Each structure stands twice: as structure tokens, then as C-alpha cells.
Amino acid sequence: MKPTEYFSIKLVQKDSYGENDKLIFLDQTKLPLEENYIETDDYNRIAKAIEKLEVRGAPLIGISAAYALALSIKNVKSEIESKFNSAYKRLAETRPTAVNLFQALDEMKETFESITDKTSAYEILKSKAIEIHKRDEEYCLRIGRNGLSLFKRKSNVLTHCNTGKLATGGIGTAFGIIKTAFENGLVNHVFADETRPLLQGLRLTSFELRRSGIPFTMQTDSSAAELMKQGKVDLVITGADRIALNGDSANKIGTYNLAILANYHNIPFYIAAPSTTIDKKISSGQEIVIEYRNKKELLYFGDTLITSEQFEA
CATH class of the missing domain: 3.40.50.10470 (Translation initiation factor eif-2b; domain 2)
Known part of the structure; x- marks a missing residue:
């Protein structure tokens, strides 16, 4: 079969001002039967996507969180630091085992704290998130070559x-x-x-x-x-x-x-x-902190209950 293109996540920059930037991600819970791309600029929606495994995989979780953290202060004019910290805390709670998540969040936080004029923080954080994304892309190429x-x-x-x-x-x-x-x-x-x-x-x-x-x-x-x-x-x-x-x-x-x-x-x-x-x-x-998922992931097959919810799992 001839290879065809797809993507897991993409930042769409719709204008030169960044006001309408959106993150598009592929809802992996629907695969392989349905390719459903979701578009959002809401960091909390991205956090939920990470928790629900719509977006998953340690490196991709970190990349998604970096974009989400940047988007959390897009078009924000006041209390920027407070809103950034709230988004950081929310995203850090999503998947405790994936260390890439915390490394990406901390790198974004370090960048944010170095910015003197917080009103320009979004564009700087967006650039940092793109850098994190491109860096992982290069890591993957190197891993592939080294693995030969x-x-x-x-x-x-x-x-x-x-x-x-x-x-x-x-x-x-x-x-x-x-x-x-x-x-x-x-x-x-x-x-x-x-x-x-x-x-x-x-x-x-x-x-x-x-x-x-x-x-x-x-x-x-x-x-x-x-x-x-x-x-x-x-x-x-x-x-x-x-x-x-x-x-x-x-x-x-x-x-x-x-x-x-x-x-x-x-x-x-x-x-x-x-x-x-x-x-x-x-x-x-x-x-290593191990994440224990909800037992419903075992008791249900998709949306169908296949055993009693009274059972421990």
C-alpha cells in the first residue's frame, strides 16, 4: 500500500498577529476507524485531550503541553502571570509518568520567567513551543538512524x-x-x-x-x-x-x-x-511515579460494559 500522510499535532497560525492561532490535533481515541481532527486554542481542552488519551505518547504529551501553555496567555492583557501559573498547574496534573511533560513545562516556565515585558510573552512562548516540537522531530530522525x-x-x-x-x-x-x-x-x-x-x-x-x-x-x-x-x-x-x-x-x-x-x-x-x-x-x-488509570478502561470495551462494575480492577 502506498504511504499516505497524516499528522498528530499542528499549530496553525492564521494571521501575523497570532490572535487566531489554533492547535489542531488528531483524536487518537477514534483511530483507526475515524480520522477526526480537533481545532482549539483552549489550554484546558488540550489538558483534557492528554488525560483522555486523545493525545498520548510521552514526547507528544510534552509538545502538546508546551503549545497549550503558550496558548493559555494568547490575547491575555492582564494578570498574565497568574493565568500562566494556573495553566502550568493544570497541565502538570494530566499524566504523572511522562517525564517529557514536566521537562517541556519547565522549559516553557523558565522562558516565561525570563521575559521582562509579559505583554509580548505569547509570541516568545509560541516560538519556544515550536522549538520543542522541531527538536523532538530531529531526535526521532537520529533515533531512527542510530537504530539501524x-x-x-x-x-x-x-x-x-x-x-x-x-x-x-x-x-x-x-x-x-x-x-x-x-x-x-x-x-x-x-x-x-x-x-x-x-x-x-x-x-x-x-x-x-x-x-x-x-x-x-x-x-x-x-x-x-x-x-x-x-x-x-x-x-x-x-x-x-x-x-x-x-x-x-x-x-x-x-x-x-x-x-x-x-x-x-x-x-x-x-x-x-x-x-x-x-x-x-x-x-x-x-x-518513578506510576500512573494508575481508571478501572473503567478494563471493565469497558469501548463504550460497552463487558463485566460488572462492582468488580475490583
């Missing part, structure tokens, strides 16, 4: 969750490696975990693989062991939400299972992430 060294021959790759354009500001982290390797004749086939319970692999990675023209098969998370036993997997590549200084990594639930399985079957396992995912404030994974 992982391939000794044309290989079958297994991946988990979603780490492509839908999760980053560029071609992706783990997905970026897979895409770059495929374009260089080094990927034969991709096995993508469904990624319970919200099925980011089944819905999002399948969408990106198809759009990129890469041969793939979806499978249940628990099928990974059987695929490895049959010798169908040459290497595993995943992304990360946060990495400690000792290399401990937190990622979507199910990643740890894959690492253990890969180790047992002597299959190389790699984490692909930009430097912004490294939390230099923590020494090990024991210090």
Missing part, C-alpha cells in the same frame, strides 16, 4: 503500544527505528502487540504501519511468548515514558513481560527514547 545498527540482517520485529508519529513530534522512537530500517531493507515483518486494555497497538500502531506500507501482523499480548518460542521474532523494540539514571525504564503495562520473555528466549530487547525521556532527578526505577 541493531539490525544484523533483514529481521522480524516485535513492538508494544504505539511509538510512531502519533506519539512524538516526528517519525517516532521505536517505530522510527522500524520505519527507517524498513526503508533500508532491514525489516521483513512487524508483530505488534494489541496492548491491553486500550489497544494502542491494535488501533494506533496498525494505523501507522499500514500508512507506512510496512507488512505487519497484530496479535494478543499473550501471544508474544508463542511467537518467540517458534523463532519468529528476531528483536523487540519498545519506547519509554520515563528512564532513570541507571537505565531503569517505565513504559506501557506489558513491556516488562516482554523484556522477561525476550531474555528467556535470548532475543535482543531495546528501549528507544529521546534524551528528554531520561529523568536526571531519579537514580532508579523505584522512584
Whole structure:
């Protein structure tokens, strides 16, 4: 299938004054059956999008939050600092595990605090958010190129969750490696975990693989062991939400299972992430704050209740 274009997030500048700037993002909860782009300049709407996983993936969360923080003071003429701080606090509460979120917010805050004339803050913050976005795009390209060294021959790759354009500001982290390797004749086939319970692999990675023209098969998370036993997997590549200084990594639930399985079957396992995912404030994974999602994400399949809400989950 011929690759076709899509984007996860885009700042649309409608005039030279910035008064009508809008952020457009792809609602990932509707994929792959519906491509619904949402346009807004409301930072609280973007915060809700991050919480509801309409926008997700550690790098993309940080980029989205940076744009949202800039937009929070667009056209604001008074109490600019107070409104900025309120938006900062709201956005910081959205996804605690994604360190990229806090790095982006802190970079935006540092820029804001350095501005003497706050009435010009929006344009400066907008430029900083665009810089953060472009920087991640370049990181993804570098990760993709560096990842080519992982391939000794044309290989079958297994991946988990979603780490492509839908999760980053560029071609992706783990997905970026897979895409770059495929374009260089080094990927034969991709096995993508469904990624319970919200099925980011089944819905999002399948969408990106198809759009990129890469041969793939979806499978249940628990099928990974059987695929490895049959010798169908040459290497595993995943992304990360946060990495400690000792290399401990937190990622979507199910990643740890894959690492253990890969180790047992002597299959190389790699984490692909930009430097912004490294939390230099923590020494090990024991210090990583883990986000626990609402149990309804397990009790419901889409909008359909599939078991009793009285059950603990």
C-alpha cells in the first residue's frame, strides 16, 4: 500500500498577529476507524485531550503541553502571570509518568520567567513551543538512524503500544527505528502487540504501519511468548515514558513481560527514547511515579460494559 500522510499535532497560525492561532490535533481515541481532527486554542481542552488519551505518547504529551501553555496567555492583557501559573498547574496534573511533560513545562516556565515585558510573552512562548516540537522531530530522525545498527540482517520485529508519529513530534522512537530500517531493507515483518486494555497497538500502531506500507501482523499480548518460542521474532523494540539514571525504564503495562520473555528466549530487547525521556532527578526505577488509570478502561470495551462494575480492577 502506498504511504499516505497524516499528522498528530499542528499549530496553525492564521494571521501575523497570532490572535487566531489554533492547535489542531488528531483524536487518537477514534483511530483507526475515524480520522477526526480537533481545532482549539483552549489550554484546558488540550489538558483534557492528554488525560483522555486523545493525545498520548510521552514526547507528544510534552509538545502538546508546551503549545497549550503558550496558548493559555494568547490575547491575555492582564494578570498574565497568574493565568500562566494556573495553566502550568493544570497541565502538570494530566499524566504523572511522562517525564517529557514536566521537562517541556519547565522549559516553557523558565522562558516565561525570563521575559521582562509579559505583554509580548505569547509570541516568545509560541516560538519556544515550536522549538520543542522541531527538536523532538530531529531526535526521532537520529533515533531512527542510530537504530539501524541493531539490525544484523533483514529481521522480524516485535513492538508494544504505539511509538510512531502519533506519539512524538516526528517519525517516532521505536517505530522510527522500524520505519527507517524498513526503508533500508532491514525489516521483513512487524508483530505488534494489541496492548491491553486500550489497544494502542491494535488501533494506533496498525494505523501507522499500514500508512507506512510496512507488512505487519497484530496479535494478543499473550501471544508474544508463542511467537518467540517458534523463532519468529528476531528483536523487540519498545519506547519509554520515563528512564532513570541507571537505565531503569517505565513504559506501557506489558513491556516488562516482554523484556522477561525476550531474555528467556535470548532475543535482543531495546528501549528507544529521546534524551528528554531520561529523568536526571531519579537514580532508579523505584522512584518513578506510576500512573494508575481508571478501572473503567478494563471493565469497558469501548463504550460497552463487558463485566460488572462492582468488580475490583
